[in-house]
Amino acid sequence: NAGVTQTPKFQVLKTGQSMTLQCAQDMNHNSMYWYRQDPGMGLRLIYYSASEGTTDKGEVPNGYNVSRLNKREFSLRLESAAPSQTSVYFCASSERTGITTDTQYFGPGTRLTVL
């Protein structure tokens, strides 16, 4: 049981390049999330998927797109990377849709640098 896995662990991009961050969970969870973490800013929600087949914007969605490929996988795409997107990206999942007391389980993160 690996929990939440993320690939890659590290990535360096040039401005304007595109890439996809991958996330998968093996806990049969319904809901999945993408956050970015910046110094002094805490975690900010980019997008989330309450259940398979649905996605919604979070606090900071501009410049990103997501795909809930199936129940296990939730990817985050940067179409044209900008230096402001330099950050640590975390994927998380929780068991049930819309249950506010459910624990979120986090992946180890992807450190992205955009030059």
Next chain:
Amino acid sequence: AQSVTQLGSHVSVSEGALVLLRCNYSSSVPPYLFWYVQYPNQGLQLLLKYTSAATLVKGINGFEAEFKKSETSFHLTKPSAHMSDAAEYFCAVSPTPLVFGKGTRLSVIA
């Protein structure tokens, strides 16, 4: 809208001393509250959560937090700090998706 404020971006304590990390929340509905910990170069993991069952919540590694509605607070405490407690701590409030505070970095001095 819900929000949390963590007082102090950095707290430093001596080994064996009391740990107190402060969190105040704002919520228009009865909140559910969480504390997560992030060790260096790792993801976040749950320390404890308040779901209205009991106001004093015990978590892992000897941490506990008390929900005080009158003070809109959910402060995290541990009686005796250990070197291994050095990490960043995040308070968060429901509804799902969670809204996180900006974090408090705890340093433990030998």
